[in-house]
Amino acid sequence: MTSATLSAALEAVAHRETTGYSHLLHEKEPPRFVSYAQMWRRAQRCAAALQAMGVRRGDRVGLILPDSSEFIDCIFGSMLAGAIAVPIYPPMNLGQFDAYLANTTHILGQAGCSVVVTDNKVRPILGKLMTSVPGLRVIETYAAALANVSETAEPAGVVVKADDVAFLQFTSGSTSRPKGVTLTHANLMANIAAIGGGAGIQISRESVGVSWLPLYHDMGLIGFVFTPIVYDVKGILFISPLMFLKRPSVWLRQLSEQKASITFAPNFAYGLCTTRVKDSELTGVDLSQLHVAGCGAEPIQYGTLRAFADRFAPYGFRSTAFLPCYGMAEHSLAITFVELHADLKADRVDTEALAGRSAAPAREGFPAVDVVNCGRVFPGHELRIVDDAGQPAGERVVGEIELKGPSVMQGYWNDPERTAEAFHDGWLRTGDLGYLVDGELHVCGRSKDLIIVHGRNYHPQDVEWQASQVEGVRRGNVIAFGLHHPDLGREYVVVAAEVRAGEGAAVDAANETTRRQIETRALEALALKIDEVVLLPPGSLPKTSSGKLQRSKAAQMYASGELGKGVGPASKLGLLKHLAASRWSFIKASLGGRESE
Amino acid sequence: MTITAEHSYDNVLAKIFQYLEEHASERAAVDVTAKSRLIQDLGLDSLQSFEMVSDLEDSLGITIPMDLFQDVETLEDVARAVVRVANDDRGAQVV
Numbered sequence: 252m253t254s255a256t257l258s259a260a261l262e263a264v265a266h267r268e269t270t271g272y273s274h275l276l277h278e279k280e281p282p283r284f285v286s287y288a289q290m291w292r293r294a295q296r297c298a299a300a301l302q303a304m305g306v307r308r309g310d311r312v313g314l315i316l317p318d319s320s321e322f323i324d325c326i327f328g329s330m331l332a333g334a335i336a337v338p339i340y341p342p343m344n345l346g347q348f349d350a351y352l353a354n355t356t357h358i359l360g361q362a363g364c365s366v367v368v369t370d371n372k373v374r375p376i377l378g379k380l381m382t383s384v385p386g387l388r389v390i391e392t393y394a395a396a397l398a399n400v401s402e403t404a405e406p407a408g409v410v411v412k413a414d415d416v417a418f419l420q421f422t423s424g425s426t427s428r429p430k431g432v433t434l435t436h437a438n439l440m441a442n443i444a445a446i447g448g449g450a451g452i453q454i455s456r457e458s459v460g461v462s463w464l465p466l467y468h469d470m471g472l473i474g475f476v477f478t479p480i481v482y483d484v485k486g487i488l489f490i491s492p493l494m495f496l497k498r499p500s501v502w503l504r505q506l507s508e509q510k511a512s513i514t515f516a517p518n519f520a521y522g523l524c525t526t527r528v529k530d531s532e533l534t535g536v537d538l539s540q541l542h543v544a545g546c547g548a549e550p551i552q553y554g555t556l557r558a559f560a561d562r563f564a565p566y567g568f569r570s571t572a573f574l575p576c577y578g579m580a581e582h583s584l585a586i587t588f589v590e591l592h593a594d595l596k597a598d599r600v601d602t603e604a605l606a607g608r609s610a611a612p613a614r615e616g617f618p619a620v621d622v623v624n625c626g627r628v629f630p631g632h633e634l635r636i637v638d639d640a641g642q643p644a645g646e647r648v649v650g651e652i653e654l655k656g657p658s659v660m661q662g663y664w665n666d667p668e669r670t671a672e673a674f675h676d677g678w679l680r681t682g683d684l685g686y687l688v689d690g691e692l693h694v695c696g697r698s699k700d701l702i703i704v705h706g707r708n709y710h711p712q713d714v715e716w717q718a719s720q721v722e723g724v725r726r727g728n729v730i731a732f733g734l735h736h737p738d739l740g741r742e743y744v745v746v747a748a749e750v751r752a753g754e755g756a757a758v759d760a761a762n763e764t765t766r767r768q769i770e771t772r773a774l775e776a777l778a779l780k781i782d783e784v785v786l787l788p789p790g791s792l793p794k795t796s797s798g799k800l801q802r803s804k805a806a807q808m809y810a811s812g813e814l815g816k817g818v819g820p821a822s823k824l825g826l827l828k829h830l831a832a833s834r835w836s837f838i839k840a841s842l843g844g845r846e847s848e
Numbered sequence: 849m850t851i852t853a854e855h856s857y858d859n860v861l862a863k864i865f866q867y868l869e870e871h872a873s874e875r876a877a878v879d880v881t882a883k884s885r886l887i888q889d890l891g892l893d894s895l896q897s898f899e900m901v902s903d904l905e906d907s908l909g910i911t912i913p914m915d916l917f918q919d920v921e922t923l924e925d926v927a928r929a930v931v932r933v934a935n936d937d938r939g940a941q942v943v
Contacts, residue, residue, distance in 0.1 A: 278911050493914045497898040498905075527899065705895070771888050780893035 256436035258330050258411040260481045265291035272479075273488045273509075274319050278501060282488055285320055287480065290327070292403075297328025299404035300396040304389055306366055308333035308409065311419065313359050313367035314467075315377070317341040319489045321393045322466050323476055325368050326418065333409040336418040337362045337431070338467040341373055348376060350776040352383075358421050358429045359384045362664055368393055413437040419664050420469055420580045422708065431664030432580045441657035442583035443478045445629035451588055452513065452543045452574065454482040461488045461511040463495035463502050463520075468706075470548050473584040474515055499524045500532035503563070507536040515545030517706030518552055521559040522740035539567030542592065547576040547585070549706045550694065553597040553621040555740050560595070570595050577625040577694050581679055583658040586634065587692045589626030597621035598693050608649040610686040610693065622693045625685075632656030636687055641675060649686045649695060653678035700802045702733035702779075704741050709733075709779050711802055717772045718746050718784075723765040725749040730792055732806040739782075746773070747785040747805055747814060749792055762786050785814060855908065855934035861927045863907060867900055882924040890923075901926070910934050 254260035264270075264287040271290060273282035285293075306312060312334045316322040322338070329336035339358055342351045359367065359380065367390045369377060377390050417439055419431040447454035460479060464471030466489075479487045488509050495502050503524060506514055521544075546556060560570035573595045578585040589596070602618040604611035613619030628634035633655040636644045644650040659679045662670035673680055684696040702709040714731035718724055728749035733742030746769055750762060766784040773779045791814070793804040808814040861882055868880055868890070886892045892900070905911055908930065916929045 277913060491914055493898070493917070496895060497914070498902050523895070527902075767891075770891055774887045774891065774893065778893070780891070780896075 254481065255413045255440065256330075256411045256415070257327075257417060257439060257477055257480070258436070260440075260477075261287075261291060261294065261327055261331075264288075264480050264483050267483070270483070270485050271487075272320070272323065272476075273486060275488060275490045275494070275501070275505065278494065278498065283320070285323075287483075290320075290323065293324040294327035294331055295405045296397060296400060296402060297324045297393075298331035298406035298409070299400045301328060301332045301334060301366070301368075302406055303399050304366055304391060304396060306332055306334050309335065309416075310366070311335045311337050311362045311364040313337045313339055313355075313362070313364040315339045315341050315355070315367060315369040315373055316393060317373065318370060318393075319466055319491070321370065325393065326466075326472070326476070330411060330417060331409065332406045333411060333415070335362075335416050337364055337421065338418065338472065339421070340465065340467045342376060352376070352379060354429070356380060356383045358431070359387060361429055361666070362419055362421075362431050365389070366391070368396060370394075411436065413440070416661070420472075422580055428710075430666060430669060433661040433664045434583055435661060438583050438658055438660065439473060439477060440481070441631070442473065442585060442629075443481050445632065445658070446474070446478055446585050446588075447482050448630070450627075450630050451585075452545075452591055454478065454484060454513070456483050456485060458482065458484040458513055459486050459488075459509055459511045460484065460513040461490070461502065461505050461509050462514060463490040463492050464516065465492045468548075469580045469584045470515055470517075470578075474545075495520070496523075498532075500528045503528065503533065503536055503538065503566070506538055506541055507566075510540050512540060513543040513545070514541065515543075515547065517548040518546055518550065518555050519705045519741055521546065522552075522555045525555070525558045525562045533566055537567045538563060538572075539569070541568065541572050543574050544568075544572040545574045545576055545588075547578050549703045550696075550735070551575050551623040551625070552735075552740060553595070553623050556595055556623075575623050575625050577652075577683075577685075577692055579681060579683075581660045581673065581681070582654055583660070585629070586632070586654060586658075587626045587628050589624060589691075596624040598624060598688060605649065605695065610647040610649055610688070610695070622695050624688075625692045625694055627690055628654075628692070629656075629658070632658060634692065635678070636685060637675075637678075644686075647686050647688060649684055652681040652683045652685045652692070652694070654681060655679065700732065702731065702742060702744055704733065704744060704779065709744075709777060713777055714744075714746060714773055714779060714781075715800075717776050718748050718769045721748075721765055721768040721772060723750050723761060724769070725751070725789060728789070728792055728800075730800050730802050730805040732802050732809075734806060734810060743782045744779065745783050745785060745806075745809055746781050747787060747792060747809065749789050750786045752788045785809070787814070855931060857927055857931050860904075860908070860930045860934075861923065863904065864900070864923050864927060867903060871896075871900070880923070882927070883922055885922050886920070886926075904930055908934060 254263055267287040271286035273284045275282040312329045314325050314336055326336045339355055363386055365386055365388045369392060371392055374392055381387060413436050415436055417434055417436045419433055422430045445451055460475055462471055462475040466472050475487055488505055490501055490505060556573050571592050571594050575589055576585055577587045599613040599619050599621055601611045601613050602620050635653050636650040637653055638644045638650045655678050683694055685692050685694040700711045702711060711731040715729040718729045719726045730747045733744050736743035769784050770781045773781050793801040795801060865880055884890055886897050910933050912929060912933050920926055
């Protein structure tokens with residue numbers, strides 16, 4: 252790879268007529284193929300169309316395009332026009348439009364988008380945005396925008412430089428405060444060089460990838476749209492995320508049919524395949540050519556990956572294909588990879604020591620947990636672990652992970668305050684907890700209180716705010732947290748809310764309604780399923796002396812059975828025992844002093 | 849061709865009710881009707897909704913295109929989408 256920008260990388264493959272992207276739109280039809288050459292021409296036309304709409308160098312362009320090939324045309328078209336693309340996830344469900352519009356309004360406003368490109372289906376929903384987003388001039392459909400220019404149109408007079416901002420990656424989850432991770436071409440090219448290089452997964456022109464990841468998320472966009480053109484790979488197949496969720500076997504079948512060598516997915520996707528895919532769906536499936544099954548974007552559970560490897564070994568899957576990695580949007584995409592073809596490795600540590608922030612090797616006869624090895628930091632990048640005082644920590648000491656190097660973002664778009672908070676002495680603070688053994692990273696928690704379910708981040712503040720809106724809940728007296736649950740293979744999400752005290756059938760009925768409404772609001776507004784709502788009498792939730800809610804303390808109390816005794820639903824002793832034994836609850840409990848706002 | 853007994857609206861709806869009874873017991877207290885909304889009334893998350901759809905597909909031997917699901921809110925909507933696809937597959941005219 253020699254290009255300095257993605258625009259240059261795209262131009263370098265512009266003559267490839269037989270290799271490119273394929274899009275699986277319907278399960279029963281063959282994928283639709285778009286060669287790099289076709290895509291180059293379409294992106295050029297799209298760039299010209301954006302210029303015709305008045306888009307100038309540095310302008311932000313919102314992209315709300317459910318169709319993966321239109322989305323790719325537009326994100327590359329924006330780059331060729333010198334504009335900054337802002338990918339926004341399309342609406343998924345009619346029932347959630349209000350929350351969707353609120354989130355989209357915030358993102359467009361924060362990014363300062365002047366133009367939005369969308370499609371015919373989504374456009375009617377977006378009508379209100381014209382008045383609610385200052386500075387938004389045009390909402391246009393992809394088809395109508397392109398119709399304004401000829402098929403051979405090209406953008407005029409744009410030179411894209413390595414230091415130009417390539418696009419903004421808005422972090423998911425927070426409805427009230429979206430943050431636009433600002434990445435330059437140089438950032439992306441540095442990360443892509445590391446991902447595919449000799450210390451990475453060694454991508455070649457023979458590589459074939461399959462992905463169902465959403466393209467508005469960093470792993471799908473950078474990993475499977477940008478990286479392939481830089482390495483001029485043979486082919487990439489995109490499956491719609493919804494199709495994967497409906498029928499996970501489509502992913503495995505396509506890996507087999509495309510003879511794919513590379514795929515990536517969050518931990519939950521491997522778990523979903525193990526539980527949902529039936530043998531009858533796998534006739535003829537052969538996974539033996541797959542040599543990179545990347546796993547990232549959410550905490551990795553050793554047991555989930557092992558179960559997948561066992562379940563699909565008869566179909567040729569090799570556990571050496573698993574490639575646990577650590578990454579985050581603020582670092583372009585990836586940070587550490589394990590060695591290619593190494594077998595899945597976990598560090599067995601003493602549970603009790605881990606609670607004290609020391610990752611001591613397990614002792615015979617004492618509780619232990621397996622922490623997945625995520626490998627080494629990329630060449631040319633730096634990673635360190637710091638203690639609470641911000642000082643570098645030693646081997647096997649649990650602390651916050653900090654990063655430095657060419658993949659680190661420029662900051663959050665138009666947000667100097669939170670950009671400043673994200674850095675510490677020139678290092679990017681990740682908010683994640685981990686420890687090093689011989690230079691290999693083991694991730695074991697978050698110092699931020701994020702709830703991560705199915706690869707998506709939820710800010711507890713958002714969940715708490717939604718719950719606070721429900722009648723009967725004492726406003727501001729709600730704590731939301733997630734605890735790792737070994738049986739679910741994901742976090743168990745708890746909302747603990749204080750309600751007015753009282754007894755009797757009428758109060759029970761009112762509480763049941765409150766409980767239902769909290770669950771419903773979280774689903775509607777945030778698309779988050781709450782596993783348990785714990786209703787408590789006033790004064791039950793732990794607070795600091797200054798009155799701030801203590802989330803990790805609440806999680807600890809819940810895990811030890813102290814929260815909601817006699818008030819919550821029937822005792823779930825088995826579950827509580829599981830939770831108490833999980834490393835997440837221990838680690839969170841050991842960090843009780845560290846609370847966000 | 850006409851709609852077969854197997855793929856009639858009532859039949860599909862009955863299959864959905866049966867499915868929910870078997871798989872979503874946590875909400876047994878709620879009266880499930882054709883008007884029940886998947887998210888608000890039944891408390892299904894997106895993964896559970898999709899699992900229900902794929903199980904329906906298997907039991908009826910059909911494939912439901914993803915775009916039909918943009919407009920689904922209630923069980924009634926699901927049943928209508930299924931019937932529509934089932935009859936399209938047979939080359940029948942949609943009534």
